[in-house]
Amino acid sequence: MTPLTWLVRRLDEAALLGEAERRALLALAPQERLVPARADIRDGQKAGGAHLIVHGVACRTAMLSDGTRRILALYFPGDLCTWDRGAADPLPGAIETLSPCIVADIPSGTIDSLIRSHPGIERALWWLTLVELGIGQQWLINAGREAERRIAHLICEVWARSQAAGRDLEECFASGVRQAVIADIAALSTVHVSRVLHALQAARLITLNRGAAAIPQPAPLIAFAGFDPGYLHLPDHAARAKPEHSAGIRRDPVPWTGSSMDFGHESRT
Amino acid sequence: MTPLTWLVRRLDEAALLGEAERRALLALAPQERLVPARADIRDGQKAGGAHLIVHGVACRTAMLSDGTRRILALYFPGDLCTWDRGAADPLPGAIETLSPCIVADIPSGTIDSLIRSHPGIERALWWLTLVELGIGQQWLINAGREAERRIAHLICEVWARSQAAGRDLEECFASGVRQAVIADIAALSTVHVSRVLHALQAARLITLNRGAAAIPQPAPLIAFAGFDPGYLHLPDHAARAKPEHSAGIRRDPVPWTGSSMDFGHESRT
DNA sequence: CGTTCCATTGATCAACGTCAAGCAGTGTGG
């Protein structure tokens, strides 16, 4: 069980690793360090190299000039963040911890030599970028939906990803993913996040425990959010609850407890 | 001047190509074909391989079950779309043409052998994915801003990218990027898009010609939108108008023609 | 000369933000 176990498991799932490459990755013993909550993972690090989240939750943030913070991506244990490949890192923003994190730093040189000796690893890392791109596109889709569904979908994603990392949703919400974080991801006000969470609880889709969400049964929430975990490309053993695909496309929203929510399932073409 | 000229120019900009790799790419003579507007680029193609936009504008779309369409990415001449690397393509959705397009198909095998003979090309293609990820994150940032700024920023992006492809903004809006497309990108109703465009015109930030936007002078629009073209990673010769960075962070919006718009510039950390 | 596709305009309403106050945990120092 090295820090890279979860990462290798995900790459295995995609059938991207040969035996030699798997062993080369697992043989890595990167330097680990503890980063307190709300700190920049890259602070004080020399530029370049990747950072593997070993424990905790981190995110990529952009600070707007009016003081609002937007969260552009989440990173769970097993996720690699930052891809400073030489001078060409095209991504802006800081990598901030949401909860206290254990981070493993993989220097640029290590990656380079790894890729040189095992070219398949480059494709595997590239594939990770593609998965991150796909998650971002799902977030873009969510951005156009109502707040209830947006937050419900986010909770599903956090649930699936924390499960896949061997962690627990409530733990995740309790340590770091506060309501303000949900607000910065969903581009909503904290006030509205609070209201929506209570609406979801009233609909028996989630339960709240001092602000932290838990999922009593996954199925209704998944159906309501239209969550299909395929885009996360998590390993098989992880949560893989499939939403029931409705036979046809449902165009008429089903009235639901006096609000605009309905249980119509959205699928992507 | 091969179909890959624009692509190679962008990769050159990022100093990602050696001379041999540049020549290998330019030597490609992929099959080109004409795709009518509003068609799926991948229809009738065998799976795998990449598609290079040679002419026209395309996009990645997701169809939601309630019938709404969301546009998740735009592709201009010189952009590669779809990354079916074996069985592991993690991106959903269709690639649709917005205007009639000339598309060059690069088969999977060609890419494989290219990468095998010139390993640097894999890093270059990976970098393209990172740029696409960065653009998506900028769209996520935009999704949290008001409609005026969101659309203004989108116009700036389309302007910069069409210029970089040797094309022209008005031509781009006239042929394909109708208001309904803006609506599907910005997650707004077409009605509101129309209103916002007129508001921008009233503010002398754009001009409208039968629904198509043009930019009288770039500077005010760029400042209003908070557009910094760095995230597009376009070649040097392209539009590179830099917004005036205000000395400090401006927190007080400047009142502006009776609406909530202001010229405060947003920068990313 | 209809038809079709877009863009436009007005009226109405729901969703969500903002402001402001209050409240429950959780430390921290006296």
Added chain:
DNA sequence: CCACACTGCTTGACGTTGATCAATGGAACG
């Protein structure tokens, strides 16, 4: 043990943004 501040959540009142519905108009095209 009790103030005290502090952080995060909750609640209400109110205003704004943007969606929706419906009708109109203009250009392109057969």
